Amino acid sequence: MAVKNLEQKLAILSDAAKYDASCASSGGQKRNSRDGTGIGSVTGxxxxxxxxxxxxxxxxxxxxxxxxxxxDCAYCVNRVSSNVERARFTPEEVVSLTLEFYRRNYIEGLFLSSGIIRSPDDTMGDMVRIAQMLRHDHGFRGYIHLKTIPDADPTLVEQAGRFADRLSINVELPTDAGVTAYAPEKSPQQIRRSMADVRNLRDAGKDKSHTGRRAPRFAPAGQSTQMIVGADGANDAVILQSSTRLYSNFKLRRVYYSAFSPIPDSSVALPLIRPPLMREHRLYQADWLMRFYGFDAHEITQSARGGNLDLEIDPKLAWALQNRHIFPVDVNRASREILLRVPGFGTRSVQRILATRKHHALRYGDLQKIGANLKNARPFIVTLDWSPRGLTDDADLRARFAPAPQQLSLF
Amino acid sequence: MVTVVLPTVGTFTAWRKAARELAQANVPPQSVLWSRGEDTVDLFADTPLVTGSARQISVPKGFLELAQRAIWHADPERFARLYGVLWALQSNPVLMRDRTHPMIARLYMMAKEVNRDQHKMKAFVRFREIDTTTTDTAASPRRRFAAWFEPSHFTLEPGAQFFANRFGDMDWAIFTPDLSAHFTQGRLRFEPGAARPELPADATEDLWRTYFRSIFNPARVKVRAMQSEMPKKYWKNLPEADLIPDMLAKAQERANAMVASAPSLPPVRAQKLRDRVRATYPLRPGSKIQDRTQDDLFE
Incomplete structure (x- = not known):
């Protein structure tokens, strides 16, 4: 086999990494290199x-x-039984690429993941070494996200968290049955145990000892995970319940949803039908509603047909259409909790409405200036000079939002 | 009529000083002509505006913060608009809290556009290494980089600090048509703008282009999402942007090929590895993985 050069390796190993949706670089501990002894900064x-x-x-x-x-995980392009071209970086190559890209302002930092070679401990050990070289040998203060290997020794995970801003472990599929079916070597219990370990280490890092000294910081940007949507049969209700458990049990920062997309040389075990990308988008919207708008998973999916979210309209609008008895709400009187439930009002609009109405009662035009999406909000609100009258209870209200029906293709 | 010429560097500090003095001297907004140009050391050196006891000028919290953003906007009326609000606030301090008031709403809009432009500068400046030939590292151990960028507003002055904080151990320069920033031996200074400089080719740029091509997933094309965040006006200075048309043209074909290609035979080494792994991780009931060997497939 011919020796691959750096560019060929980069092509193969970034192509292999693209199925991880996360690319977030927020939430790290603020730091900079203004003193000239290193390179990089994290602004938050x-x-x-x-x-x-x-x-x-x-x-x-x-x-x-x-x-x-x-x-041999069926959904993964890098599984042992796949014929994709293989490559391997040396730790020095990863370090050099990260630094050279960083110096040219191409990136915020490194998101390093890996296939499992030899053993989980060997793989995790190499990844920790790369992070350590960046931090210690090169004074790198940019962002580092490490994917932790579920079966790796907890002491390695602990070391990883000292160097990295974020750690993640993918739950891969929304249900344990899904993992068993498609990822034979991975154990859902083991993945959860690793997540719990990271959570505990993070909690411990926030405590002060009796002398008032802080424990060394641990993964300040938290942990995240990813699940693949549409590879097994799990519907959106199951997926969102699963996310709810992950958020509350392990204090995850983010759950990423990745619509199963065709991969080169895919496994016979999987459907070749791709779920619509819109499904992934709706799941993210629902996820947002759970984290920032006070909705719970059950509310969002209670009216969903077959447990799946409506693909044509967003989940907040869908919820409002199912709960019209609470609408229209008076923008000048309603509580924050209720305003957050109005379609077309984001968290920021709500905050501005509350600030502005201390000074004067709001008119329809004020909401436009505030930046609310009135096309969606109109049927659900009352202002000084606007009332939706019968619109709120109009039987055809949904049709005003959903895209016009299209004739199915004959081919 | 009072004419105020603000300097090209330190514009905000100078505006603030001038505005305070004008307000103290009770000069109404319609009597001030603002512009930005050559540096003037003392604005009212010849004609002191205030004589005797000066009127106390105060502004509500939030105004200065907003002014400090909005002042970098390309709107030629920006200084006058800010002074207009400052003037109005003297008789009506609660005006600041009314985001829907046209004057206030305008400042917020300007500040938002400046923030976005500044954010995009942080994102889209692309450095190239210069002077790589100097092997005399003892004399100058700091590596040197330079970039050309075309912001839509005057965002280099407020934005330069970000780069100083980030690229602390290297010397760098960012040139824009209006102003250039230079960070040398840990010191940041500004110089006049320049025409686009000829920067030497940088081999790492080819690696970056390879990365950009490879990280793209052809099975999910969302051109609008890309363009709303990376508008075309920035493309001409991005080394990766000229790859986009070709990537798009081939995307559908590549995605179709992935779906159409029949599942292939596992490589020979897979069987050996799998046997080893199965000894540690036996298949659990419910698994849909089939441990087929090459021979099974031909049965």
Whole structure:
């Protein structure tokens, strides 16, 4: 086999990494290199340095250390039984790529993942070494996200958290049955145990000892996970229940949903039908409603047909259409909790409404200036000079929002 | 009529000083002509505006913060608008809290556009390494980089600090048509703008282009999502942007090929590895993985 050069390796190992949706670089501990002894900074909010035509942001250098893997997860392009071309970076190559990209302002940092080679401990050990080299040998203060290997020794995970801003372990599929069916070497219990370990280490990192000294910081940007949507039969209700448990049990920062997309050389065990990308989008919207708008998973999916979210209208609008008895709400009197439930009002609009109405009662035009989406909000609100009258209870209200029906293609 | 010429660097501090003095001297907004140009050391050196005891000028919290953003906007009326609000606030301090008031709403809009432009500068500046030939590292251990960028507003001055904090151990320069920022030996200074400089080719740029091409998933094309965040006006200075048309043209074909290609035979080494792994992780009941060997497939 011919020796691959750095560019060939980069092509293979970034191609192999793209099925991880996360590219977030926010929430790290603030730091900079103004003193000239190192390179890099974290400002707290992430920066997307480029966008590819799939609409995804490039914030981090997202690569695998190697795509050789001894596991055989059906949905994964790097499973042992796949014929994709394989490559492996040396730790020095990963370090150099990260630094050179960073110095040219292409990236916020590194998101390093890996196939499992030899053993989980060997793989995790190499990843920790890369992070350590960046931090200690090169004074790198940019963002590091490490994917932890579920079966790796907890002491390695602990070390990883000292160098990295974020750790993640993918639950892969929404149900335990799904993992058993498609990821034979992975154990859902083990994945959860690892997540619990990270949570405990993070909690411990926030405590002060009796002398008042803080424990060393541990993964300040928290942990996240990803599940693949549409590879097994789980519906949206099951997926959102699963996310709710993950958020509350392990204090995850984010759950990412990745619509199963065809991969090169895919496994016979999987359907080749891709779920609509819109499904993934609706799940993210629902996820947002759970985290920032006070909805719970059951409310969002109670009216969903077959447990799946409406693909034509967003979940908040769908909920409002099912709960018209609470609408229209008076923008000048309703509580924050209720305003957050109005379609077309985001958290920021609600905050501005509350601030403005201390000074004067709001008119329809004020809401426009505030930046609310009135096309969606109109049927559900009352202002000084606007009342939806019968519109709220109009039987055809849904049709005003859903895209016009299209004739199915004959071919 | 009073004419105030603000400097190209330190514009905000100078505006603040001038505005305070004008308000103290009770000069109404319609009597001030604002512009930005050559540096003037003392604005009212010849004609002191205030004589005797000065009127106390105070502004509500939030105004200065907002002014400090909005002042970098390209709107030629920006200084006058800010002074207009400052003037109005003297008789009506609660005005600041009314985001729907046209004057206030305008400032918020300007500040938002400046923030976005500044954010995009942080994202889309692309450095190239210069002077790589100097091997005399003892004399100058700091590596040197330069970039050309075209912001839509005057965002280099407020934005330069970000780069100083981030690229602390290297020397760098960012050139824009209006102003250039230079960070040398840990010191940040500004110089006049420049025409686009000829920067030497940088081999790492090719690696970056390879990365951009490879991280793209052709099975999910969302051109609008890309363009709303990376508008075309920035493309001409992004080394990766000229790859986009070709990536898009081939995306559908690549995605179709993935679906159409029949599942292939596992590589020979897979069987050996799998046997080893199965010894540690036996298949659990319910698994849909089939441990087929090459021979099974031909049965």
């Amino acid at each position: 909010s992430g920066i997307c340095h480029a966008y590819t035509p799939d609409g995804r942001c490039i914030s981090l250098l997202k690569i695998l250390m190697t795509n050789f893997c001894i596991y």
